[in-house]
Amino acid sequence: MAACLGIERARLLNVLNDTAGTAAADTAQCNTTLRHIHVVDGNGGLSNWTLAFPIPAVVKGNNAQFSHYAMGKGVDAVGYDKPYTYGPDSPWQQNSTWKMSAFVGGQNETHTATPNSVMTLGGNTMIASAAAIQQANPTLLPVLAVGGIQFGTAPGAPSIAAVGAAPQLVDLFNSQASRSLLQGDANGPLAEAYYKAFLGLNAAAGKATVAKAYGTGKVSMNLLARNLATQLTPTAADLALFGVGNNTPGAVTNMSRAMITTMKAFSLGLTSMLIMRGFNNDPHGLFGGGNAQATQVGQAIGKMLDGLHALGKSLPDPGCSSKTLADALVFSVSGDTYKQPFNRDGWGDGTPGNSNILYVMGAGHIKTGWFGEIANANTARAWDISTGNVNAAANYANVRGQLGAAAGAAALFAVAKGDMRRVQDFYNGPSIDGIVNLNVTG
Numbered sequence: 318m319a320a321c322l323g324i325e326r327a328r329l330l331n332v333l334n335d336t337a338g339t340a341a342a343d344t345a346q347c348n349t350t351l352r353h354i355h356v357v358d359g360n361g362g363l364s365n366w367t368l369a370f371p372i373p374a375v376v377k378g379n380n381a382q383f384s385h386y387a388m389g390k391g392v393d394a395v396g397y398d399k400p401y402t403y404g405p406d407s408p409w410q411q412n413s414t415w416k417m418s419a420f421v422g423g424q425n426e427t428h429t430a431t432p433n434s435v436m437t438l439g440g441n442t443m444i445a446s447a448a449a450i451q452q453a454n455p456t457l458l459p460v461l462a463v464g465g466i467q468f469g470t471a472p473g474a475p476s477i478a479a480v481g482a483a484p485q486l487v488d489l490f491n492s493q494a495s496r497s498l499l500q501g502d503a504n505g506p507l508a509e510a511y512y513k514a515f516l517g518l519n520a521a522a523g524k525a526t527v528a529k530a531y532g533t534g535k536v537s538m539n540l541l542a543r544n545l546a547t548q549l550t551p552t553a554a555d556l557a558l559f560g561v562g563n564n565t566p567g568a569v570t571n572m573s574r575a576m577i578t579t580m581k582a583f584s585l586g587l588t589s590m591l592i593m594r595g596f597n598n599d600p601h602g603l604f605g606g607g608n609a610q611a612t613q614v615g616q617a618i619g620k621m622l623d624g625l626h627a628l629g630k631s632l633p634d635p636g637c638s639s640k641t642l643a644d645a646l647v648f649s650v651s652g653d654t655y656k657q658p659f660n661r662d663g664w665g666d667g668t669p670g671n672s673n674i675l676y677v678m679g680a681g682h683i684k685t686g687w688f689g690e691i692a693n694a695n696t697a698r699a700w701d702i703s704t705g706n707v708n709a710a711a712n713y714a715n716v717r718g719q720l721g722a723a724a725g726a727a728a729l730f731a732v733a734k735g736d737m738r739r740v741q742d743f744y745n746g747p748s749i750d751g752i753v754n755l756n757v758t759g
Contacts, residue, residue: 348454348636348645351680352583353590353623353732354445354576355464355600356650359430361666362568362596363652363674364603368615370676373402375658384614384661386608391464391688399686399705406615408622415626415643415678416729418752419567421689422672425654429673430597431467431612431652432691435675435721438744442469443725444592446743447732449473450591458587461486463575464594471743483575483593483699490587548585551577560620568596571618574674576625583642584632595618595650604661621650622716647731648678659694668711670697675724679731683750689720704751727753 367375375383376391389401397416404442410416422432436443448460449471456533458596459475462468463486470475470669478489551574558572570596579591603610629643655666655674669691677683690698690707699711702723724745730753733739 318577320745324626329469333571347640348634349734349736350454350709351591351645351732351734352642353444353451353649354579355444355447355590355592356572356646357430357432357592357649358595358652359597360428360600361601361652361654361656362655363432363650363654364600364664365568365596365598365614366618366650366652366676367658367674368611368617369404369407369656370419371404371407372658373400373687374691374693376402376404380659382511382660384604384656384658384664386604386611396685397686398684399688400596404615406612406619407669408619411628413626414620414681415648416685418677418679418683418685418689420675420677420720420727421667421687421691421700422674422675422717422724422726424717424721425666425668425671425673427654428599429653430465432467432651432673433467434718435651435673436469437718437727438722438725438729438746441471441743442467443728444590445469445471445474445582446475446725446729448475448590449734449743450729450739454589456584456587456589458489460590460592461489461579461582461588461720462592465570466592466594468529468592477592483571485577486575486582487549487576488547490582501653545585545643549578549581555628559624564613565617566614567597568616569621573621573624578629580625580642581696583646584635586635586714594655595652600656601664603664644680646678647680647682649675657693657694661678668697669693669695672697672717673721673729675721677724677728679727679753681757682731682735682754683727684754688752689726696717702747702749702752719746723749723752 369393371385372389374386376387376552379389381388387405392403394401394403405408426432426434431632433442438446444573445468452475458478460477462477462479466747480486480489521578555577556573561570561573572593575593577589577716579588583693619634626643628645630641632642634640634642634645653670655664657667688705689700692698697713699713699716699720702719722744723746726740726746726749729740730737730749731741735755735757
């Protein structure tokens with residue numbers, strides 16, 4: 318709007334604030350980027366996700382040798398842009414606007430702890446590029462990393478705050494000042510009140526153009542004045558919401574804890590991104606005793622992600638007062654290999670066409686469903702970047718790098734809330750207009 322009127326955005330927001338009120342200005346200045354949670358799986362770990370986000374030809378098939386516990390029980394999803402199939406325990410089947418996009422791209426990187434073939438955009442990585450884009454809406458600790466994740470590089474990317482395990486995330490936000498200088502029932506709140514009062518006396522305090530900067534200062538003082546352990550630590554109710562119990566696989570428990578703490582940190586404006594290790598278990602023997610173990614894993618993933626959506630719906634988006642965090646989150650998963658989907662015996666590491674997969678929930682900014690096709694034990698079919706349609710005539714091996722980069726660029730488009738100009742700062746491949754939604758607002 319500001320560009321159309323030929324004025325600076327800051328001046329537009331000030332005019333809105335002075336004429337239409339702070340509510341109108343607040344709506345106009347909603348964050349220009351979304352939060353992002355990305356899971357990286359190594360050593361065969363990506364294969365676990367195919368139990369919750371199944372390959373259509375597998376879960377709709379009736380061959381007992383296929384690598385799923387619910388063959389023949391796949392249900393075609395409605396409301397998707399491309400074909401997509403739910404398994405019995407796939408998340409977000411009801412009461413959810415979240416939909417998954419599954420991009421066939423990149424290459425098999427078996428037993429690599431830091432796979433990147435579906436996250437490389439020229440010399441940049443997808444997650445570092447996304448973090449750089451998020452700097453338009455700065456937070457105190459822009460990127461949280463759990464479990465030794467390779468962040469990569471991109472121009473403008475911030476430093477990461479890394480911990481070894483999910484419970485250590487809380488310690489990143491525990492101010493030493495809150496435990497010493499400002500400890501006690503009165504000292505911390507009093508210091509915070511003085512700081513906020515000082516800001517309020519500034520003549521510019523009511524202007525929308527300084528709201529975010531002042532807001533960051535207030536959050537910083539709030540963090541300094543308080544120990545946030547009780548606010549960020551997962552409660553028993555949180556864990557129950559994510560389906561975590563005594564029989565939950567350890568990787569799912571760890572991811573759930575990390576996501577709960579991060580979502581709470583998102584709601585306080587403390588961070589913008591979580592990157593974490595997911596599965597790292599190389600499950601060759603998952604089907605060795607039948608379907609029981611695979612069923613347990615698939616159900617646990619589905620419950621965890623339904624819990625993530627429910628938690629997001631319950632938390633306000635500090636970057637836009639009319640939204641919740643469920644409206645403001647991009648979720649993605651990558652890994653080294655999704656293993657052989659058409660033969661469960663020993664669940665081999667090889668994938669059809671030596672292909673890989675990037676899963677992205679793009680918050681409405683990306684077209685949904687499967688891009689490309691895992692057709693049989695030997696065949697991965699490519700897709701046309703300009704349309705998203707399957708291109709069976711293309712030689713997958715010749716285009717896999719382009720497909721992986723385009724998939725990563727689509728994830729950036731979602732994080733950037735549809736700002737293609739920002740995506741092009743990091744991606745220079747073929748146009749991705751056909752795989753994203755160009756006119757989404759809000």
